[in-house]
Amino acid sequence: MILPEKHPTIKAVPAAETHEARNAGTALKPEWFEDAAVNLSAAERRAATLTTRRTVKKQWQAAWLVRAITCIDLTTLAGDDTAGRVRRLCAKARRPLSGELQAALGLADERITVGAVCVYPTMVPHAVKALRGSGIPVASVATGFPAGLTPLPQRLAEIRYAVDEGADEIDIVITREHVLTQNWPALYDEIRAMREACGPAHLKAILATGDLATLRNVYRASMVAMQAGADFIKTSTGKEDVNAILPVGLTMVRAIRDYQEFSGEAVGFKPAGGMRTAKDALSWLILMKEELGTAWTMPDRFRLGASSMLGDIERQLEHFATGRYSATYRHPLA
């Protein structure tokens, strides 16, 4: 196996909650991933014990859950989305915790918001309007989400449209065919073009791992996406049969680690789909901290693509604050 020279200096960890550092990408370097092995059973064993080796309790758990909130890409991606629906979601994004609860957690002076709001391109203007002044980025899916099989010019135009409407982040989907046929130049060129279309907006590459069949493919697709300049790599659209699962996440974060080792660039990670509980949020945060370190538990490098997870986190936090188990109706709808 040919291994690249290690990058001499690894960039300093940027301050949390900034949008400064971007992954410049590299040329396509198949030698970074073509021989890389991912053993499914080994990955599953590690994934299974990650969450049995670590746990957080009491105020640590509360702190981790609030941290999780700040990493959530609060999402609505439904055919019946409307301006009103998006507005309500954005209101929740601005104030995910009630003032009362925030005070009880000793966070009255902190600005606690979700990481971003994620919508379809035509919903971007509504979200931009609703979030104005909040500092919360608007993320838009694009490129023929979720299947990504519209012609490339249209997909690139879609990105430009969303960016023009004010999206700060673009969640693109890749052409799975390129992975399944191991056509790395095609995959690389496509994502490169998308990155260019993004301009200043950050590019989050959705690999749709549920369609990629093997962890080896997941690793390779992750590497190509990063080489093409993705700022984040993201597991799923939420529409595949299997969405965010830990063994897949483990494989992707290891790819991020290897990529940083080779290139010096730090890339973020976003699991999406299928995550509903506060416990899920903690599991993913443990994965990030264990495999990549604390810097990857902050919203500039970690996002949780979820919608209903927030409600469960609110209930757990209220239980921490009051000692009583909470009920859903007590918390404002997203």
Next chain:
Amino acid sequence: MEQIRDIMRTMEYGPAPEANEDVLAWLKARAAGIGHFIGGKFTAAGKEESFVTLNPATEAELARVAQGTGADVDAAVKAARAAYPKWAALSGHERARYLYAIARHIQKRERFFSVLESMDNGKPIRETRDIDIPLVARHFYHHAGWAEMVESEFEGFSPVGVCGQIIPWNFPLLMLAWKIAPALAAGNTVVLKPAELTPLTATAFAEICLEVGLPAGVVNIVHGDGRTGAAICEHEDVDKIAFTGSTEVGRIIRERLAGSGKKLSLELGGKSPFIVFEDADLDGAVEGVVDAIWFNQGQVCCAGSRLLVQEGVAERFYDKLRRRMENLRIGAPLEKGIDVGAIVSAEQLKRITSLVAKGEEEGGTLWRAKGPLPEKGFFFAPSFFTDVDPASTVCGVEIFGPVAVAMTFRTPAEAVALANNTRYGLAASIWSENINLALDTAAKVKAGVVWVNCTNMLDAGAGFGGYRESGYGREGAREGLYEYLVSGVEKALKPAKEPAPFKPLGAPEGERRFASLGRIDRTAKNYVGGKQARPDGGYSYDVTGKDGAIIGQAPLGNRKDIRNAVEAAAKAGGWGGVTAHNRAQVLYYVGENLDARREEFIALLVESTGQNAKAASAEFDIALRRIFYYAAQADKYDGAVHATKSRHVTLAMNEPWGVMGIVAPEEAPLAAFISLLLPAMAMGNRVVAIPSTRHPLIATNLYQVFDTSDVPGGVVNIVTGEKDVLAKTLAEHDEVAAMWYFGSKEGSAMVERASCGNLKATWVSDGKGRDWLDDRQAKGREFLRRATQVKNIWVPYGE
């Protein structure tokens, strides 16, 4: 109180202690001292000698425990003996109900056991909760199943009797389960001694025996140190000893038990290789190292403690390993988020520390996790050595702590050579994405348990146990049950009449009579490496036939003849690698060629033994049939695929020992010789055989048959001479992996004693007679089982 706002930035884990009030209450209720469990009752503690068991993480006293005396052991053995007939006579189903109840009760108290074990041993609660205790329950479930089936699945076998069991401190309750579950399933009763460092969960287990109403005396537990263990081993009324612990103590036990007739199984130390090929999933393999040597503080007999990494990826692998090592959390074992707990005792910590110092002194580079260690308690940071070589002390000695040694290799062949460059042979872990390479390596490593792309996988449904000086016998699965069973045939054998003393002499002596044979004089030689060889000493001895007349001379072999024969056998390793069909063909051909010389052999039998032609002809026919039988078995006595975990094949392969020493009895010189040689050959062993001293010419005549039957040189080697003298050299030879001895009681004891050097497996007759013409006694699968050792290869799959 730490503020949520601050934790949000540091993202520290914070404390998450496992509650232990219930265990503390349990200990408080036993503050007067913990006694033995004998005959269904706890003995009073503290009136005589006692010792204290500590929490190694805090150095706090947990309990005072009685030191078992000879009288205690005697009482326990008597209780076990008294309970034995009734327990053994229960139906399998009735025993299964008890084992099932034990499994259920352990599950009902799983957290109690987990906490107690963690406190007594120092291992993290995560491990006791997720690994030790679930495996304990699984072991009793599995063996409840064997109890149910033992009568039908092991027809002709019966329990051994009273079993003495001595277990170590590294997996206290799990080792207890590995010992007690199969023993009880098979119908034995037991006297078990827990390690003196970790006596508590065994006591809690005894309470479960009471809860489920296990008949008094079936399980007896005597606490104490090595003196108590010795008393169990030496007790006359114990039928079997099962020991798990150090190779050093195992050797002492083997020596003391020599000639006692007690069945013995040993599960000893290891220095298991952990081989990382360049095409491996390196991150996966790094986690493998975590599970191998940084699991249970490295106090694991099967720990992958010798990392062998292919040179091209070594530096990268070490980088990954160093990074991962820093992420391990070391500290209070009852913390749920702790990876590495406390070393079991101050003494063990000292041993680890001094070995590590030695490693550094000898030039090794030590990489040690940097985090702070707790001030109190016995802790050692996870570490590994680079810049070490096979000649380094730390590469040969079992450290039994969280310290691996790492070396590189260039080629698969070199990996195997380094892997096998050890006295031990317990386990091996192989990391490669290439199935050809992984399985080829798995087949070539000398280890009882091989894990491909995984490590320290344990399951009651797979056999566990070592090659070489890691011991013999298996625990778990079908192969493990044999350790607690004895065949009815073996049990029924009676002491043989002592034959008149016979000492072969190198010089003619006394009045000699010569048989008139009317043929050209023949010269029998030894048979070494496929060639006829004159005896090294240049002496021969007279061989007398019927009526005491001399019928010829046989070589008077000596030490050097044995040495040469073993060397020739060692070189003939290809025999075990050819196809079983190929071996079968050769063995059939032996039968064909022997049959062609039927008249000659029958005449020689008559001439040698004085039996009549009809009897000789019968013996010849039996020998011939046995050749066909073992030729037939060559490709049929095969292994199994154990049902362990999902998406795994766990292959139980019957592998030959390698070089076997076989000492044939004096009687039935053709039938017995063939009955012993053939199963060994059929399974792929190379044999150094010592034939009947009185009737050696049958065997020396046979080498002409082997020669003409395509038996490769070195597969069979024959040295004639004074049986016990030759047997001693053979039994002492470190290249010989297993030894069968059929002869006197003294000779049997001598062989067992002499086997201590490399802890070769032995099968001796203890002076008992066997009818070699009776198929029930002298033929069958039992001979094949004794000619093989089971290697369990774990192969997880999935892409």
